[in-house]
Amino acid sequence: MNILLTGAGGQIGADLVSALVAEGHRVVATDLRPQPERPGATWKQLDVTHAGDVDAIIHDVRPDVVYHLAAILSASGERNPTLAYEVNQTGTWHLLEACRRHAVPRFIYTSSIAVYGPGLPDPCPDDVPLHPTTMYGVTKASGEMLCEYYAKKHGLDCRGVRFPGLISASLPGGGSTDYALFMYVDGIRRGGYESFARADTRVPLMYMPDGVRALLELAAAPRERLARTIYNIAAFSPRADEIAASVARAVPGVTITYAPDPLRQSILDSWPRALDDRNARADWGWRPRYTLDAMTDDLVPKIRALLAGGANLAH
Helix, strand or coil, X not given: CEEEEECCCCHHHHHHHHHHHHXXXXXXXXXXXXXXXXXXXXXXXXXCCCHHHHHHHHHHHCCCEEEECCCCCHHHHHHCHHHHHHHHHHHHHHHHHHHHHCCCCEEEEEEEHHHCCCCCCCCECCCCCCCCCCHHHHHXXXXXXXXXXXXXXXXXXEEEEEECEEECCCCCCCCCCHHHHHHHHHHHHCCEEEECCCCCXXXXXXXXXXXXXXHHHHHHCCHHHCCCCEEECCCECCEHHHHHHHHHHHCCCCEEEECCCHHHHHHHHCCCCCECCHHHXXXXXXXXXXXHHHHHHHHHHHHHHHXXXXXXXXX
């Protein structure tokens, strides 16, 4: 199949491109910044805020599936809400319009727990009032509604997931759960880390291999099995100090301290502590494979290898 990705140079894209190439697809990966060519994938520069450029690349590639990953994340979006709106809101609309005009068979949308607001039940189900507290969350909630609109109004096969915070051995993109990854990164390279989240902070998290597999499985699911457009998916929901304990088990002598940042802590406190993903499990067989400690065992050697190779996993 012909596959097109937006925002492919980000945290999810690096692993998703590799997985799609491994499955034998013809992959066109796009990003605002030029990327080095990788075996099996063609890279093109694309600014999703430019409607004409979006339409042209959809016309040229004629993708069977579009994975829409391009976004400005929560903490970065609060520093520049205008940019977050343009990329996340306007960019999503441009993609949906181009897919409608060129009859793209399938559109995969990546949403987030940032669509939720405070005061919701734990675990939080799919269908609750959405009162996001960040521009990122506002635009992701609106993107979900746009997907449902295009599915009902135009018959576009839109399907998507609400991701927990994602952790991987790659540079994060300015999200509010970055503290979790840097417990590993700084724990290994510096022997310690000062977390911008409180020790008792508990939010849903997921290891990237599970996140990539969820996108692939949802994209491959028969349309008749899907009762909804957007699905919660869940893996584990540790406290920050439980992540620190898992890191300490794999990196002896590490010291994790806590100095909460008011902005990012307020964002974290507005999210549910756990997600109810029973609909994804029932409709397309979703099951996570990684627990917190299983992630730690897999992640620590990867970060050591990246740091030994000179990778710049900077804050």
